[in-house]
Structure formats: structure tokens, C-alpha cells
Amino acid sequence: MYLQLxxxxxxxxxxxxxxxxxxxxxxxxxxxxxxxxxxxxxxxSNMEDDEGNIPMPLVQAMLLMVGTFYAKRESxxxxxxxxxxxxxKYLISLYINYDGSxxxxxxxxx
Numbered sequence: 057m058y059l060q061l062x063x064x065x066x067x068x069x070x071x072x073x074x075x076x077x078x079x080x081x082x083x084x085x086x087x088x089x090x091x092x093x094x095x096x097x098x099x100x101s102n103m104e105d106d107e108g109n110i111p112m113p114l115v116q117a118m119l120l121m122v123g124t125f126y127a128k129r130e131s132x133x134x135x136x137x138x139x140x141x142x143x144x145k146y147l148i149s150l151y152i153n154y155d156g157s158x159x160x161x162x163x164x165x166x
Contacts, residue, residue, distance in 0.1 A: 058100065058110055059085040059118055067119045068126060081126065088121040097153040117147040 064081050065072055092114055093100050103110050120143055139145075 057082075057085060058089055058115060059122070061085075063115075064119065064122055068123055077126075081122065084122045084125050085118065087125065088118040091121060092118055092148060095148050096151045097156075098151070103151065111151065113147040113150055117144050120144045120147075 061078060061082060062072065064070075064085060065074075068081075070077070070081075089100065096114070100110050100114070103114070124144075
């Protein structure tokens, strides 16, 4: 898993002593990791550096996704919202496997 609980809590400004949502936050991290991997159409492990880290823009994209899912727990919103420029879609687009040169996980990227 590429996201750690302490990172998620820091990103969401959740006090480290609050543990009621820890399991839920880790479930959201798994969802985000899976979604990013399918979106870039490549195993994230193929992008790891020597220390086992993936590119920071992908980590940030996962954190953005976790934050969105944590704040908006339903598929319907009653307030007007706007997408933040240079957010998730931009970060992911930097790594999409358009040419299929590395065996991917889906056909989303190309």
C-alpha cells in the first residue's frame, strides 16, 4: 500500500489521536490506489523507485481522491461545486500508459 494512515490524516487535517475513522480511511486508500492504477493502465509496482516509492504526483492524486470520498460520502451533492484545476486529472495524466508498452491492468488509458 502506498498511502500511510499518518499521511492521510495530515492531508485531511484529522487529529492523530482521533481513531474512529482509521479503518474507513484505509479502505478509501485502497480504493484510491486501485482507481489510480486502473486509470494509468499500469501496475503501480512498475513505477516504483529503488526504495519502493511511486511518483509523488500519483501519491497526491490518491490523497485528493481519499479527501473527496471522505468529505463526500454520497453520490449526490446539493451544493454547486467546481473541479480544482491541476488536481486529480492533471496529476494522473502525467502517467497514463497511452502506448501500452508495459502490460497494464485495463483498457482505460489507451
